[in-house]
Amino acid sequence: MHQLEQFRNFNVDGLDIDELVALSLFGRQLRTEYEAHQLEEPDWVDIQLKSLRREIHARNADRLESRRVEINARLDSLKTPGQKKAELLKEREAIDKQLKAVGA
Amino acid sequence: MSIESTTLTKNRIISELSKSPHGSLQEYIPIGKQAAALEPEFFAHLIAWDALHGQVRDAKVALPLVSLSVLAFPDELADNSFAHLAKLNPRELLKAYRFGLQLKLPSRMRRLRCLVSSYLQQLESEGHWQRVALQHRRVLKELYALTHTKPSDRVDKVLFKNDYTDAYLFQNVALLKTMSPSEAAGTILEKKIPFLIALGALGKKAKDPDVVLALINRMTPTELVTNTKMLERLGLKTNPALRGAFELALSKASTSKANVLKTTRAAEHIEDKELKTKLQGLQDKQLSSMSVEGNWLVLADKSGSMSAAIEASKLVAGTLAKLVKGQVWLVFFDTTPQSIDVTSLTLDQIRHVTQYIQAAGGTSIGCGLRWMLEMKKEVDGIAIVSDGCENTAPEFWSVYKQYSDAFGKEVPVYLYRFSSSDDPAYHYRFVTGHELQEFDCRVGFDYYSLPNLVATMRTNRYSLVDEIMSTKLLKLSDVLKNTFSSKKEVRKNASA
Numbered sequence: 001m002h003q004l005e006q007f008r009n010f011n012v013d014g015l016d017i018d019e020l021v022a023l024s025l026f027g028r029q030l031r032t033e034y035e036a037h038q039l040e041e042p043d044w045v046d047i048q049l050k051s052l053r054r055e056i057h058a059r060n061a062d063r064l065e066s067r068r069v070e071i072n073a074r075l076d077s078l079k080t081p082g083q084k085k086a087e088l089l090k091e092r093e094a095i096d097k098q099l100k101a102v103g104a
Numbered sequence: 105m106s107i108e109s110t111t112l113t114k115n116r117i118i119s120e121l122s123k124s125p126h127g128s129l130q131e132y133i134p135i136g137k138q139a140a141a142l143e144p145e146f147f148a149h150l151i152a153w154d155a156l157h158g159q160v161r162d163a164k165v166a167l168p169l170v171s172l173s174v175l176a177f178p179d180e181l182a183d184n185s186f187a188h189l190a191k192l193n194p195r196e197l198l199k200a201y202r203f204g205l206q207l208k209l210p211s212r213m214r215r216l217r218c219l220v221s222s223y224l225q226q227l228e229s230e231g232h233w234q235r236v237a238l239q240h241r242r243v244l245k246e247l248y249a250l251t252h253t254k255p256s257d258r259v260d261k262v263l264f265k266n267d268y269t270d271a272y273l274f275q276n277v278a279l280l281k282t283m284s285p286s287e288a289a290g291t292i293l294e295k296k297i298p299f300l301i302a303l304g305a306l307g308k309k310a311k312d313p314d315v316v317l318a319l320i321n322r323m324t325p326t327e328l329v330t331n332t333k334m335l336e337r338l339g340l341k342t343n344p345a346l347r348g349a350f351e352l353a354l355s356k357a358s359t360s361k362a363n364v365l366k367t368t369r370a371a372e373h374i375e376d377k378e379l380k381t382k383l384q385g386l387q388d389k390q391l392s393s394m395s396v397e398g399n400w401l402v403l404a405d406k407s408g409s410m411s412a413a414i415e416a417s418k419l420v421a422g423t424l425a426k427l428v429k430g431q432v433w434l435v436f437f438d439t440t441p442q443s444i445d446v447t448s449l450t451l452d453q454i455r456h457v458t459q460y461i462q463a464a465g466g467t468s469i470g471c472g473l474r475w476m477l478e479m480k481k482e483v484d485g486i487a488i489v490s491d492g493c494e495n496t497a498p499e500f501w502s503v504y505k506q507y508s509d510a511f512g513k514e515v516p517v518y519l520y521r522f523s524s525s526d527d528p529a530y531h532y533r534f535v536t537g538h539e540l541q542e543f544d545c546r547v548g549f550d551y552y553s554l555p556n557l558v559a560t561m562r563t564n565r566y567s568l569v570d571e572i573m574s575t576k577l578l579k580l581s582d583v584l585k586n587t588f589s590s591k592k593e594v595r596k597n598a599s600a
Contacts, residue, residue: 002448013378014385014450016355059351066317066348070293073314077283077290 004030007048012055020059024052114146114569115541121150121163122543122556129166129203136170140177146573147171148181153575155188159556165192165200172216173207182212186219187578194240197223198247221253222584228256234273237262239298273297280305285312292318299323313343320349325357329370329383336376354382358389365423365552371452384452391426398484398563399430401476402446405490407438407467409524414463420520420545420554421489422446422454427558433481434458435472438465439496443475467491467526469534470498477507484563486517491524492531492542501538516565520545520557539565 003026010023027049034041079087120135140147151167158164168185171177177185189200197220204216224247227233237244237259245263248255261267268274276295280288280302288309292302299322303310310319316338323331332340340346367390371383404421406414425434425446434454436442442461446454469488476483494500508514519535523546535542543557562568 011381013381014388016358016385016389017351018355059348062344062348062351064348066345066352069314069317069345070289070321070349073286073289073318074293075290076286077288077294079287 008044010048010052012051017056017059017063020052020056024049024056027052114143117143117146117150118560118568118572119541119543119557121154121167122158122160122553122560127162129162129169129199132163132166132170133173133207136167137174140171140174144171144174144177144181146569147177148184148577149572149575151185151188152577153572155191156575157559159559160550160553161196163556164188165196165203169200169203169207169209172204172209172212175210181577183580184577186215187580187583189216190219190223190580190583191578194227194236194243194247198243198250201247201250217251219580219584220247220251224248224251224253224255226584228259233259234262234271235296237271238273238277238301277301277305281307281309285309285314288312289314289318292322297322299327311338313339313346316340316343317345317349320346320353323353325360326366328353328357329367329386332370332379332383333374336374336379341376341378354386358386359393360390365554368423384450388426388450392429396428396485396558396561397430398428399482400425400428400432401473401481401483401486402428402432402434403469403472403486403488403490404434404436405438405467405469405488405522406436406442406461406463406465407490408464409467409491409493409526410522411463411525414461418458418461419455419551422458423554424487424489424520424558425454426450427555430484433476433483435475436461437468437472439468439471440465441472441475443472466496467494467530468496468498469494469500470503473500473503473507474498477503477510482511483515485515485561487520487561488517489520489522491522491526492519492534493524493526493528494534495526495530500534516541516562518543518561522546 003023007023007026007030012020015023027045031041031045031049034045117135117139121132121139136147139150147167148171151171154163154167168188171185172182189197192200201216201220204213209216224244227236227244241263247253248263255263258270261269262271262274268278273295276291277297280291280297283291288306289312291297292315297305299319302319302322306315309315316335320328320335335346335350338346340350367383367387371380371387374380374383402421402425404418421434421436425432426449431445431447434444434446436444436458444454444457446457449457467490469490469492473486488500504517517538517540519540519542521531521542521544560568562571
């Protein structure tokens with residue numbers, strides 16, 4: 001009963017990703033059980049499942065984005081002086097081109 | 105002579121030494137000295153137990169030193185005290201050394217000085233010296249100076265001459281300011297630069313999202329919760345990458361047992377609802393990892409005499425109720441009980457439901473327990489948050505007898521004693537001749553030491569003493585490779 005209460009009243013902000021996944025699994029089992037007994041599924045099952053799914057997707061996207069930024073930052077810190085020099089030269093070239101275009 | 109009890113039992117030693125306020129090592133001296141003299145073996149085991157389970161860092165510094173300040177404390181047990189000092193981080197060790205100077209340890213000060221020298225030498229020989237020095241530079245300098253320890257050439261260059269030619273970590277920190285934000289973030293992550301050091305070295309660059317992400321990654325659980333407000337200002341809610349990093353950091357922090365009530369305080373100061381809920385969720389996970397076994401009754405006094413301490417007692421009662429596993433009934437009483445089943449409620453929910461409770465009426469602690477008896481609710485322990493000045497029937501101890509007869513067991517009783525305007529004679533009458541453990545919260549009670557007190561509550565009266573006595577003592581030789589008894593030996597080893 002405790003898990004059912006939690007499923008009906010959860011607040012996504014207070015839960016971590018593991019708890020969200022566990023609740024989502026519970027909700028899907030609940031839905032299957034309603035179908036198996038040919039009972040009409042209450043509206044809140046669908047609403048809660050949708051909000052759980054949305055939150056899990058959003059958190060996963062955030063996690064991936066965070067990891068991507070972290071990897072880029074780490075790659076930047078591992079660059080050799082030669083690589084940094086090449087990048088600066090490339091940037092200067094681009095600026096020169098822009099300056100020419102504006103007629104300076 | 106005060107009418108209050110002065111007998112020093114093992115349980116009293118535990119309760120007195122678990123509640124001291126932050127930053128005041130002096131508080132440990134009176135009871136600590138008595139305990140070390142009367143119960144030396146127990147005190148040595150208590151030092152070992154506190155090092156493993158204690159929440160207040162000051163106790164880890166003060167208890168070993170107080171034991172060393174007692175001449176009658178046996179040398180073989182003193183070795184355990186020295187070993188626990190050698191396990192402290194440099195900042196705590198400096199605090200301990202200064203406290204030792206203050207206590208003027210008779211015949212043991214020289215050994216303490218040698219211990220610090222050996223500690224510094226061992227640190228120098230370890231691979232992570234630079235990392236420790238980066239975080240504790242000022243403290244290490246002070247320790248070298250205070251104990252007249254000669255640093256190695258490498259250490260001397262970094263600490264005293266600001267020459268970082270051979271110290272790559274110090275070089276990296278110095279360069280953070282000139283790097284691009286992404287590179288600075290990468291360096292912080294790659295070199296694992298501590299949050300506070302990086303923050304100090306970055307200047308305005310610390311506001312860049314890439315850098316904020318790296319800082320979140322390097323925060324300790326306590327730093328994370330105490331800096332959430334700052335992170336909110338730096339775009340935590342709007343930047344997906346920062347949100348992801350924050351979620352990950354929160355899940356890591358949920359297993360931390362360090363200063364859990366700081367999360368409570370941090371959550372109170374956050375205005376944003378979403379972040380507040382996140383911190384409250386974290387706080388609940390942290391609390392559940394350190395709870396007390398069994399079903400408990402928390403009897404909280406709301407009588408008129410408690411008016412000065414009602415807010416504190418509500419806070420303690422609510423926190424106590426949350427820290428207990430099993431089923432918990434929180435019963436507020438004056439001359440009639442008002443019960444709340446707080447099982448599985450969050451701390452914030454408990455505080456919300458108790459917000460309108462006002463102090464008024466007489467004091468009958470027994471009425472709260474009678475309610476439990478009439479409802480046939482069985483508990484394994486009772487915690488009373490009160491001044492203990494019971495002046496109205498039914499009296500607690502007579503109901504306690506009926507309760508014990510009804511359920512066939514005598515459950516342990518703990519009193520969190522708060523100050524009140526009532527005659528202390530009532531309190532004396534309440535505690536005399538009965539087995540209860542008292543935590544004195546009247547003066548200088550530190551909210552952050554509450555988990556320390558709760559951690560000492562047991563459903564069996566003597567199990568904690570047994571648990572403490574079974575904690576293994578440490579040997580200094582297990583902690584420090586080279587232990588010297590004189591400065592001469594330390595110097596000889598350094599030159600070798």
